[in-house]
Amino acid sequence: MVRHHHLEPHPDSLGKTVIEVRKLCNRFGTQVVHDQLDLDLQTGEILGVVGGSGTGKTVLLRTIVGLNKPAGGQIRLFGKNLEELSAEQRSRVKQRVGVLFQGGALFTSLNLQDNVAVPLIEHAGLTRKDAHHLARMKLALTGLPSDAALKFPSELSGGMVKRAGLARALALDPEILFLDEPTAGLDPISAAGFDELIVTLRDALGLTVFLVTHDLDTLHSSCDRIAVLSRKKVLVADRLEKVAATQDPWIQNYFNGPRGRAAAATPAAHPEHGQE
Numbered sequence: 001m002v003r004h005h006h007l008e009p010h011p012d013s014l015g016k017t018v019i020e021v022r023k024l025c026n027r028f029g030t031q032v033v034h035d036q037l038d039l040d041l042q043t044g045e046i047l048g049v050v051g052g053s054g055t056g057k058t059v060l061l062r063t064i065v066g067l068n069k070p071a072g073g074q075i076r077l078f079g080k081n082l083e084e085l086s087a088e089q090r091s092r093v094k095q096r097v098g099v100l101f102q103g104g105a106l107f108t109s110l111n112l113q114d115n116v117a118v119p120l121i122e123h124a125g126l127t128r129k130d131a132h133h134l135a136r137m138k139l140a141l142t143g144l145p146s147d148a149a150l151k152f153p154s155e156l157s158g159g160m161v162k163r164a165g166l167a168r169a170l171a172l173d174p175e176i177l178f179l180d181e182p183t184a185g186l187d188p189i190s191a192a193g194f195d196e197l198i199v200t201l202r203d204a205l206g207l208t209v210f211l212v213t214h215d216l217d218t219l220h221s222s223c224d225r226i227a228v229l230s231r232k233k234v235l236v237a238d239r240l241e242k243v244a245a246t247q248d249p250w251i252q253n254y255f256n257g258p259r260g261r262a263a264a265a266t267p268a269a270h271p272e273h274g275q276e
């Protein structure tokens with residue numbers, strides 16, 4: 001089981017809110033996905049976002065990074081409302097954010113080095129040679145062996161593809177990392193390795209992480225706080241013990257059902273709620 005190994009956060013970054021979501025509304029046709037949803041993310045934390053299928057976790061991620069225009073509400077990234085910025089300012093804010101989408105979304109016709117080099121050439125204006133050099137460093141940062149750089153996605157295991165996707169998300173040195181179900185489809189050993197990598201990178205690079213997941217092991221091993229999406233809102237966003245103790249049928253079933261109990265390191269993790 002992966003354990004927390006927090007470094008002291010930089011004093012300047014303590015308690016700062018980097019993402020502020022207020023009264024967010026999202027709807028598609030007549031389907032209301034989010035209604036007056038509020039959520040905050042603090043600098044340096046890893047927030048796990050959970051919820052039943054279709055509760056709008058991916059839509060929330062896409063809306064925060066500016067890929068989905070909300071029907072209402074406000075989102076502030078680094079204190080700035082993207083909708084109030086010029087195109088150039090918005091693009092600068094977006095470069096401070098890295099996203100690993102579900103499935104990794106690497107270009108299948110490019111090797112890993114070229115995949116990671118794409119944002120470096122397109123957004124940072126690096127030469128191909130410099131971009132390749134930096135890309136190899138990013139791939140190493142995510143734990144890939146050096147000979148992986150010239151391989152194509154189809155030649156790699158699912159875990160390696162996820163790491164390469166992560167290397168690409170980190171290409172432009174983002175301050176916030178968004179991950180959409182990064183361990184989905186990985187075997188338990190690879191998933192645990194990826195969880196550990198996220199914590200290590202957060203500690204080493206001072207990242208803030210917004211992590212959509214269904215993986216109870218990830219919640220236990222890597223997340224500082226957990227936000228539960230339910231009934232179109234964030235029902236609760238708190239430390240695992242507090243969330244698992246919340247009186248809500250979905251939460252009780254999820255955290256204190258058989259899989260939740262198995263993921264908890266000790267059976268007595270929530271003794272005060274053992275009678276439910």
Ligand SMILES: Nc1ncnc2c1ncn2[C@@H]1O[C@H](COP(=O)(O)OP(=O)(O)OP(=O)(O)O)[C@@H](O)[C@H]1O
Pocket residue numbers: 028033051052053054055056057058059060
């Ligand atoms: N572009 C879109 N157009 C129409 N409906 C959409 C669109 N994007 C998402 N939805 C709907 O919004 C709802 C929330 O979708 P979303 O993918 O965010 O759920 P999720 O919580 O991430 O689910 P899962 O855990 O299954 O991945 C779903 O009912 C989905 O069909």
